[in-house]
Amino acid sequence: MVVPNRQSSIANRKSKIENTSTPFKLTRLQTHLMNWPDSPALLAPLGPWFDLHRRDLPWRHGDLGRPHPNPYAVLVSELMLQQTQAATVIPYFERWMARFPDAAALSVASEDEVHKLWEGLGYYRRARYLQASAAHIATLGWPTDVDGLMELPGLGPYTAAAVASIAFQWPEPALDGNAFRVLARVLGLDGDPKHYAKRLRSWLRPALEKLGASRLTQSLMELGAMICSPAPKCLNCPLAVHCEARRSAATDRIPPIVQRRKPKESELMLLAVEAHGFWLLREPTQKGLLAGLWKWPALEAAFVVEADLAADSGLPYASHELYSWSGWTQVYTHRRELVSPFHLRLAQRFLAPKGFHWVPGAELDQLALGKRDQRLRELLKGTGTVPLRGPSASWLLDHLRRDAALAG
Numbered sequence: 001m002v003v004p005n006r007q008s009s010i011a012n013r014k015s016k017i018e019n020t021s022t023p024f025k026l027t028r029l030q031t032h033l034m035n036w037p038d039s040p041a042l043l044a045p046l047g048p049w050f051d052l053h054r055r056d057l058p059w060r061h062g063d064l065g066r067p068h069p070n071p072y073a074v075l076v077s078e079l080m081l082q083q084t085q086a087a088t089v090i091p092y093f094e095r096w097m098a099r100f101p102d103a104a105a106l107s108v109a110s111e112d113e114v115h116k117l118w119e120g121l122g123y124y125r126r127a128r129y130l131q132a133s134a135a136h137i138a139t140l141g142w143p144t145d146v147d148g149l150m151e152l153p154g155l156g157p158y159t160a161a162a163v164a165s166i167a168f169q170w171p172e173p174a175l176d177g178n179a180f181r182v183l184a185r186v187l188g189l190d191g192d193p194k195h196y197a198k199r200l201r202s203w204l205r206p207a208l209e210k211l212g213a214s215r216l217t218q219s220l221m222e223l224g225a226m227i228c229s230p231a232p233k234c235l236n237c238p239l240a241v242h243c244e245a246r247r248s249a250a251t252d253r254i255p256p257i258v259q260r261r262k263p264k265e266s267e268l269m270l271l272a273v274e275a276h277g278f279w280l281l282r283e284p285t286q287k288g289l290l291a292g293l294w295k296w297p298a299l300e301a302a303f304v305v306e307a308d309l310a311a312d313s314g315l316p317y318a319s320h321e322l323y324s325w326s327g328w329t330q331v332y333t334h335r336r337e338l339v340s341p342f343h344l345r346l347a348q349r350f351l352a353p354k355g356f357h358w359v360p361g362a363e364l365d366q367l368a369l370g371k372r373d374q375r376l377r378e379l380l381k382g383t384g385t386v387p388l389r390g391p392s393a394s395w396l397l398d399h400l401r402r403d404a405a406l407a408g
């Protein structure tokens with residue numbers, strides 16, 4: 001029998017550990033966590049700073065030591081604030097609360113009206129989630145814990161924790177991009193701060209209990225939005241004396257900048273077809289990015305069409321006018337559209353392809369449209385120019401029908 005040499009067995013185990021990246025990372029993280037200062041002591045300056053410098057936002061209320069008098073307002077604001085800046089949200093929030101002051105009012109509203117009020121805010125799925133959550137609350141009341149909040153449509157861990165702490169004073173750590181950035185810098189975290197999420201939540205909980213859940217949550221968000229922005233204003237920061245990133249002059253690399261994927265680019269013709277005071281629009285779909293919204297017909301312009309408008313003179317919709325405006329680039333999170341807008345006025349209506357509807361002109365302003373389509377609706381209030389070269393009416397309509405057949 002061969003008895004293993006004790007020294008060589010220890011050396012083998014050591015080399016295994018050194019060759020495996022996970023234990024190395026865990027050891028570093030654990031070591032680092034052991035050095036994190038006490039969260040209530042570290043974050044205590046945030047509350048007084050917030051009391052002095054907080055923005056007066058319509059969903060905020062004065063007494064941060066108590067539950068919010070209107071949790072529904074907190075829910076509305078948190079859903080509107082997802083991916084959207086507070087300054088953009090304010091007028092939407094005010095209009096929304098005037099029209100739907102509580103969950104019961106929102107739960108019985110028509111989907112068209114809900115989308116119309118959300119028009120321009122983007123990410124329309126949030127409006128549908130909000131209405132579904134309102135229906136749940138109006139029927140069953142508010143959930144009694146954060147797990148119950150997470151069961152409401154559209155509420156992930158962050159939004160549920162934000163509503164829990166701001167509306168109800170439950171000590172639930174809400175970590176959004178702003179909070180991650182502040183904490184990563186203050187604690188000097190290496191790499192993506194989201195990797196520390198679980199530990200950060202445990203670390204924050206005592207501070208939320210001691211300093212007040214609503215005040216601490218909002219002050220952390222506010223500091224991230226106003227002071228500890230990507231280019232931080234450290235001289236105005238209440239946490240500056242304890243901040244690890246500032247001390248080590250590492251604010252430009254903590255947290256590391258995430259390279260976004262290059263957005264996909266496409267070119268399309270956006271088409272307002274009008275006949276006898278009616279407009280041809282694509283009806284809202286139930287699914288997809290712009291579900292619930294009306295859309296102008298849009299054709300992918302994979303190639304440039306150069307047609308002589310006079311060539312259409314023998315067609316049933318022969319008597320037509322075509323106008324155009326300068327195009328623009330519509331930017332979405334993951335794609336960019338180079339949009340060429342057209343107004344095609346026909347002498348007579350044709351049978352609307354499947355999925356399309358002729359909308360009376362008087363109703364055009366009532367329809368909920370996405371940003372791109374709103375822009376064309378605004379252009380139609382002026383007059384475009386007659387394009388010297390452009391797609392012919394017959395080409396446009398032919399492609400529109402084919403496009404509708406494919407979509408249908």
Ligand code: SF4
Nearest residue numbers: 228232234237240243
């Ligand atoms: S000192 Fe600067 S980097 Fe540190 S938390 Fe404050 S603003 Fe952010």
